[in-house]
Amino acid sequence: MELHNKVALVTGAGSGIGQTVATILAREGARVGLADVNIKGIQETLSAIEEDGGKAFELPGDVSIKNNVREMVHRLVNRFGPVDILVNNAGIEGSASLVHEIEEEIWDRVMSVNLKASFLMCQAVIPSMMERRYGKIVNVASLAARRISYLGGSDYTASKYGLLGFSMHLAYELARYNINVNVLCPGATLTKMTESKLTKEKEEEIVRQIPLGRWCSPMDQAEAVLFLVSERAAMITGMVMDVNGGNLLGFGDYPENMARREERSARKR
Numbered sequence: 063m064e065l066h067n068k069v070a071l072v073t074g075a076g077s078g079i080g081q082t083v084a085t086i087l088a089r090e091g092a093r094v095g096l097a098d099v100n101i102k103g104i105q106e107t108l109s110a111i112e113e114d115g116g117k118a119f120e121l122p123g124d125v126s127i128k129n130n131v132r133e134m135v136h137r138l139v140n141r142f143g144p145v146d147i148l149v150n151n152a153g154i155e156g157s158a159s160l161v162h163e164i165e166e167e168i169w170d171r172v173m174s175v176n177l178k179a180s181f182l183m184c185q186a187v188i189p190s191m192m193e194r195r196y197g198k199i200v201n202v203a204s205l206a207a208r209r210i211s212y213l214g215g216s217d218y219t220a221s222k223y224g225l226l227g228f229s230m231h232l233a234y235e236l237a238r239y240n241i242n243v244n245v246l247c248p249g250a251t252l253t254k255m256t257e258s259k260l261t262k263e264k265e266e267e268i269v270r271q272i273p274l275g276r277w278c279s280p281m282d283q284a285e286a287v288l289f290l291v292s293e294r295a296a297m298i299t300g301m302v303m304d305v306n307g308g309n310l311l312g313f314g315d316y317p318e319n320m321a322r323r324e325e326r327s328a329r330k331r
């Protein structure tokens with residue numbers, strides 16, 4: 063087991079990517095704090111982990127509020143010990159509106175959950191990581207931070223670029239304490255966040271833009287996180303891991319583009 067004796071904290075652990083990340087880390091021996099506002103969700107995650115023989119602990123609450131974050135970390139440290147691994151995954155979609163129509167309250171909320179919460183979590187766990195000269199942090203941004211959001215608005219895009227910038231700076235500052243900070247940028251991944259917005263047609267339209275020909279699963283994302291927090295990635299810091307089936311490689315409809323390329327090539331034969 064790669065994470066034997068490690069303590070992990072995963073935010074947004076009650077659903078989708080965070081739920082799978084928490085389960086995989088626990089399967090590898092980590093004792094995992096499950097932070098989420100979705101109490102039913104973290105109960106489900108806890109049951110799945112315990113049925114699997116793993117150890118986890120519920121941390122209900124909103125991770126964008128400083129006192130909650132302090133309290134969560136305090137409770138986890140008392141229960142399992144200091145945090146070795148932090149996965150800042152909790153996120154919300156934002157407005158999906160055009161920029162001139164985004165309400166200020168929504169903009170602020172998206173920044174709080176998608177950006178400030180990671181800052182608060184990092185502030186709460188880093189001092190002990192620095193003391194122990196050990197730590198692995200993965201911040202979950204998005205494909206939106208590599209181009210722009212496909213389904214969401216500029217509030218979501220801006221929050222994820224912010225998280226990327228914060229992570230790079232953090233990686234630089236913390237390297238001398240042997241703390242690795244990396245970013246996961248998931249592409250289209252089937253979870254509650256995306257399913258709520260999808261029609262069958264939209265789902266298929268998105269698949270056509272993915273060279274590897276399918277949506278990502280939460281497990282695809284969790285495998286990447288596991289790698290980044292393991293000793294196999296000991297010399298990787300300040301890196302962005304894109305898990306998107308090649309979505310950034312080309313333009314538009316992949317089957318159509320490839321058919322055109324094949325046709326062009328055939329004409330030259």
Ligand SMILES: NC(=O)c1ccc[n+]([C@@H]2O[C@H](COP(=O)([O-])OP(=O)(O)OC[C@H]3O[C@@H](n4cnc5c(N)ncnc54)[C@H](O)[C@@H]3O)[C@@H](O)[C@H]2O)c1
Nearest residue numbers: 074077078079098099100124125152153204251253254255
């Ligand atoms: N699904 C995708 O296609 C996709 C693509 C790119 C990036 N992402 C990012 O991956 C992360 C996980 O997304 P998902 O698809 O699993 O979404 P999801 O909606 O299934 O899960 C997100 C979880 O975060 C929790 N959460 C939201 N606000 C919170 C808060 N203030 N405090 C505590 N918990 C909170 C929710 O309750 C939920 O359980 C998000 O940061 C999202 O932006 C997802």
